Amino acid sequence: MATQERPRHSRKVLARSPEQARTLPSWIYTDSDLLVRERETIFRRNWSFVGHVSDARDGRVATGWIDDCPIRFWREPSGGIAGERIDGTAPSKLRLCVLSGLVFANLDNGADDLESLTPEFGPSLIDFVPRIEELVLCHQIRHEVACNWKVLIENSLECYHCEPCHPGFSDDVDMATYRSESDGVLTMHTGMQRGSDTPFRYWYLWPLTEIDANPGEKPQLSIYTREALGAGRFAMIGHFYRLPGDIPDAQEIAQMESNDTLLEDYAICESVQRGLGSRGYGRGRFIVDRERSHISEHSVHHFQLLVADALDLR
Numbered sequence: 001m002a003t004q005e006r007p008r009h010s011r012k013v014l015a016r017s018p019e020q021a022r023t024l025p026s027w028i029y030t031d032s033d034l035l036v037r038e039r040e041t042i043f044r045r046n047w048s049f050v051g052h053v054s055d056a057r058d059g060r061v062a063t064g065w066i067d068d069c070p071i072r073f074w075r076e077p078s079g080g081i082a083g084e085r086i087d088g089t090a091p092s093k094l095r096l097c098v099l100s101g102l103v104f105a106n107l108d109n110g111a112d113d114l115e116s117l118t119p120e121f122g123p124s125l126i127d128f129v130p131r132i133e134e135l136v137l138c139h140q141i142r143h144e145v146a147c148n149w150k151v152l153i154e155n156s157l158e159c160y161h162c163e164p165c166h167p168g169f170s171d172d173v174d175m176a177t178y179r180s181e182s183d184g185v186l187t188m189h190t191g192m193q194r195g196s197d198t199p200f201r202y203w204y205l206w207p208l209t210e211i212d213a214n215p216g217e218k219p220q221l222s223i224y225t226r227e228a229l230g231a232g233r234f235a236m237i238g239h240f241y242r243l244p245g246d247i248p249d250a251q252e253i254a255q256m257e258s259n260d261t262l263l264e265d266y267a268i269c270e271s272v273q274r275g276l277g278s279r280g281y282g283r284g285r286f287i288v289d290r291e292r293s294h295i296s297e298h299s300v301h302h303f304q305l306l307v308a309d310a311l312d313l314r
């Protein structure tokens with residue numbers, strides 16, 4: 001990597017106000033040693049989506065992942081969901097939480113409950129997709145992307161790039177209605193489809209989970225998790241859920257495999273990663289406006305504060 005500022009012990013890496021802050025320095029996105037710390041202090045100490053309760057139906061033992069750590073879970077005779085780590089580490093190290101049919105796991109036995117961290121998350125899911133607990137897995141994808149895991153998350157937390165980079169998405173969404181709001185571990189994006197009264201809503205749960213839902217008579221849920229493969233590479237894993245019997249056809253499978261918006265974001269983010277690794281860039285500024293409109297990057301700043309807090313970089 002290029003010679004860059006490495007303020008590991010600074011207490012002022014990131015200002016609390018997005019108007020005042022400079023972005024995290026570029027080495028945060030290129031340093032292999034840092035990824036080791038991120039695994040321990042971020043991925044293994046926070047809640048990640050590992051599956052749906054329906055994955056454990058009919059006595060099945062389901063497998064999910066927190067980054068590169070496999071998790072098993074199953075339904076107990078009492079009706080509850082239980083689990084342990086596959087590598088044999090003491091089961092007490094694994095905690096599970098079910099919110100609106102979605103199973104989340106945390107490898108830190110001392111972590112706060114997910115429901116207490118974000119009380120609005122579960123209710124907002126079932127409010128938007130009332131039949132969410134009935135859904136079943138219909139397809140999975142795995143894409144490898146040549147950028148740091150944080151780059152694509154930051155991309156998803158702002159829509160400044162949407163109009164120039166996502167023509168299809170921008171045709172579908174009324175950008176004037178697009179808003180994102182971050183509170184603790186949860187960011188929720190809301191808005192309206194263009195020319196209709198159909199809302200959209202999607203969620204980012206710190207650090208690795210994104211949930212995109214289409215409500216309606218045939219609800220669809222797209223949940224994306226991540227596995228870091230190196231400082232400059234990660235795997236994006238997509239889990240797609242529908243009602244039993246609503247089986248996607250070949251065209252719908254192809255859309256899940258190569259969604260235009262995802263592929264457009266991969267190209268942008270791989271370009272951003274090349275820029276982060278160049279000698280010409282150290283850190284930048286956030287684009288924010290008072291209205292916190294669709295072009296405002298306040299949720300990216302919130303994410304970077306979570307990173308800085310977890311790594312004790314401030």
Ligand SMILES: [Fe+2]
Nearest residue numbers: 155156166265
């Ligand atoms: Fe995007």
